[in-house]
Amino acid sequence: xxxxxxxxxxxxxxxxxVLDGDTAAYAGLVTRYRDRLGRYAMRMLGNQADxxxxxxxxxxxxxxxxxxxxxxxxxxxxxFGILVNRCRTLGGRRARRQRTVIxxxxxxxxxxxxxxxxxxxxxxxxxxxxxxxxxxxxxAFLLKHVEELSYDEMTELTGxxxxxxxxxxxxxxxxxxxxxxxxxxx
Amino acid sequence: xxxxxxxxxxxxxxxxxxxxxxxELDRRVLNGILAGPAPRAAPPxxxxxxxxxRTVSVSPLGGLALAAGIAGLALLGRPAWQLAERSTAPQxxxxxxxxxxxxxxxxxxxxxxxxxxxxxxxxxNDWNVAATPMxxxxxxxxWSVTVPLEPxxxxxxxxxxxQTWLADPSAPRAFDDDFGPPNSVVTVRGS
Numbered sequence: 001x002x003x004x005x006x007x008x009x010x011x012x013x014x015x016x017x018v019l020d021g022d023t024a025a026y027a028g029l030v031t032r033y034r035d036r037l038g039r040y041a042m043r044m045l046g047n048q049a050d051x052x053x054x055x056x057x058x059x060x061x062x063x064x065x066x067x068x069x070x071x072x073x074x075x076x077x078x079x080f081g082i083l084v085n086r087c088r089t090l091g092g093r094r095a096r097r098q099r100t101v102i103x104x105x106x107x108x109x110x111x112x113x114x115x116x117x118x119x120x121x122x123x124x125x126x127x128x129x130x131x132x133x134x135x136x137x138x139x140a141f142l143l144k145h146v147e148e149l150s151y152d153e154m155t156e157l158t159g160x161x162x163x164x165x166x167x168x169x170x171x172x173x174x175x176x177x178x179x180x181x182x183x184x185x186x
Numbered sequence: 187x188x189x190x191x192x193x194x195x196x197x198x199x200x201x202x203x204x205x206x207x208x209x210e211l212d213r214r215v216l217n218g219i220l221a222g223p224a225p226r227a228a229p230p231x232x233x234x235x236x237x238x239x240r241t242v243s244v245s246p247l248g249g250l251a252l253a254a255g256i257a258g259l260a261l262l263g264r265p266a267w268q269l270a271e272r273s274t275a276p277q278x279x280x281x282x283x284x285x286x287x288x289x290x291x292x293x294x295x296x297x298x299x300x301x302x303x304x305x306x307x308x309x310x311n312d313w314n315v316a317a318t319p320m321x322x323x324x325x326x327x328x329w330s331v332t333v334p335l336e337p338x339x340x341x342x343x344x345x346x347x348x349q350t351w352l353a354d355p356s357a358p359r360a361f362d363d364d365f366g367p368p369n370s371v372v373t374v375r376g377s
Contacts, residue, residue: 018225019225021224023216023219023220023224024216026215026216026219027212027216030211030212030215030216031212034207034211034212035204035205035207038205038207038211039202039204039205042205043201043205048205048206048208051205051207052207052208052211055207055211056211056214056215056218059215059218059219060215060218060219060222063215063219063225064222064223064225065225065313066225067225067312067313067314068307068312068313070307070313070315070345070348070349070351071349122200123200126197126200126201129197130197130201142201145194145197145198145201146198146201146202173190173194176194176197177190177193177194180193180197
């Protein structure tokens with residue numbers, strides 16, 4: 001993951017400016033990656049407050065450790081690895097406190113009429129089903145099917161072997177299908 | 187495409203939709219950055235430290251330990267992961283310094299016969315890939331470098347050919363790490 005935008009500045013250009021003392025240049029990297037990384041954090045953690053906490057934490061840690069980014073042109077991939085770990089840490093801490101529940105029965109009952117209501121209910125149900133997956137399986141599913149990373153890229157990010165990742169993705173797919181089928185029947 | 191595949195594709199499509207992130211997040215990130223230190227610069231040259239050698243006792247890899255007070259810490263080969271599997275089981279990578287709070291000279295060793303360059307990166311050099319290049323011994327593919335370390339715990343890794351980031355298969359892993367592939371840990375103890 002590395003980007004050249006319309007300004008022509010690559011990730012590496014921004015990183016070098018920051019390391020040369022131009023702190024404000026880091027804002028360019030934040031703007032570049034906030035939405036994509038924010039989406040992953042939101043899907044992984046299931047609520048906006050935790051997602052933004054993980055995202056903010058990842059950006060600040062990334063800045064402090066910028067010299068450890070050995071390939072500045074792939075800053076985005078490196079930062080993604082930090083975010084994956086922050087989501088693991090934050091998710092684990094939350095799981096010990098309480099279970100995140102996204103499935104909103106009241107909202108679903110309000111949205112029970114018409115195509116718009118069905119679409120809303122479908123989205124709610126999908127988010128609920130994703131939240132039911134185990135964290136490792138959810139992580140693997142999101143990286144593979146939402147972020148569309150290769151298994152090699154996933155291994156680089158997570159430190160998990162390709163075979164284990166394939167198993168997690170397969171289990172996530174099976175579990176999602178079972179949960180969604182049951183939700184539809186209900 | 188099966189019905190199941192279509193369902194899961196629909197799931198993925200919905201999960202790919204953008205999410206709303208608080209526009210204030212950018213400002214909070216920059217405030218967090220400005221409130222703390224800048225990315226640390228590479229440390230100054232430490233050549234003078236090398237003149238203050240101390241006696242150290244070392245494990246792991248006693249067979250690679252050198253006579254001048256050294257810890258040998260890694261085995262790597264071609265391809266790296268295959269040799270890594272042949273290496274010894276992780277052991278305690280602990281170095282005992284003979285003089286309290288004085289730097290110990292620690293040697294890091296890696297066997298990489300196919301490598302063109304190898305660097306040692308770690309907490310002790312701010313993970314600066316240019317700070318601590320390793321030197322090859324003629325003919326046997328053994329790369330080494332000595333580093334003076336104060337008593338403490340240090341995470342480290344090897345960077346082979348500027349792109350392959352490897353933990354030390356013979357040393358404990360740093361499980362508290364946030365930054366991608368796992369790194370290793372060496373602990374330098376005071377006497």
